[in-house]
Amino acid sequence: MLEAGINVLSSGPVFLQYPTDVVDDGLVQPLRDSAAAGGASLFVNGVDPGFANDALPLVLTGVSERIEELRCLEILNYNTYNQPMVLFDIMGFGRPMDEVPMILQPGVLTTAWGSVVRQLAAGLGVELDSVEEWYERRAAPDTFLVDAGTIEVGTAAALHFEVRGLHGGRPVIVLEHVTRLRDDLAPEWPQPAGHGCYRVTVRGEPNYTLDLQLLGSDGDHNTAGLKATAMRLVNSVPAVVEAPPGLLTALDLPPVYGRGLVR
Template sequence: MSCHHSVDSWEMVGYGLPVGDPSIPALLEKGTRVFADGVYLMADCFGLELDDVTFSYELGACTEDIDLGWYRLPKGSLGANYLKYQGIVGGVPKVEVHVEWQMTPKTEPHWNVKGCYITKIQGDPCVYSKHMVIPKPGTDFTDPAAFASVGMTVTGLPALNAIRSVIDAPPGILTSADLPLRGFAGRFK
């Protein structure tokens, strides 16, 4: 996440504060609550009625002063986190979203952040899918704005892909479970 140059965004979720600061959990939950939406979305698509969605976290403290060039994190401050939103049915987690963020690998604890989206389905058969979103060939990686634009584009794609289906839909409320999977329909000529 050290490529997302927005000090205000990171301070809003507690980065830079001493890892023991009691305000960090509430800041993290408020600033990442959008990831709970993914739990609700998947549960809806699976036809699951959730009893609750829970939030849990682990915090990584910087083991030394960190200078990212655009942001400084003092030793002992929040430099990484591992978050989990779990959709609970009958006391059992059924749908989970895990979020690993790190500004630096120099934290304790330290997570081996994968830098991608991972989908795991535990069933028969089990499925493990690793999805990487990377810039197009020739992207200037020295320009943080060019690199960051990849994440912004990916964030907007579900809404863009839904436009045709929403226009063609009858009046009423739709959820993602009501929309067809379009994939790359009409993208190749």
């Protein structure tokens, strides 16, 4: 499609949000070559949704005097996320606690979300020493149902992970997910604002905490997250069309507004 001159916007693969130092350049260069040949562009937004991990945190840092740590969190209950393959096979929910799911295999978290950390570092002009991953899980205290199926007692029911960008021997940029299948699980973990939120914290001078709550017209926060991911792509089409050919990141595009959306 790129070689044919067709601009492409996509939510994945997520490592293409900002592939530098995340995946081998041999995987990315053919896309750059195709874009150059066709005079087209590729923009990958991510699925968190993307703006919560690039536009929001970077704008917030613009009113800082000093930054010691920038942290982006997703704190959500996935009980209405009716995607059994994602929940069970990829994330490992409903599986035995001694079974390591795909998402927690060594290197997967840093491949999937390392692009978020690297892109924020680039936006702040920080050269990272390394990127590391960490996680913990909690088991279901009893059997219960979610939209995707049954979570048996003793199986994985909550997941908490971090992807940390280190500079000077300490984390300076952190992507953190707190994913529960029931609100009462792991009460000691970070708690959301409202029914679920994306949170940006800037520790430094001053200290900031920004909570973004999402809720669809159907009353479901998961519906809102999916729609936000899609609409960031749709509303970015004019900017991508106007951009120079190549593999674009959020750092290459101007702010995207809801122009023409007022009804």
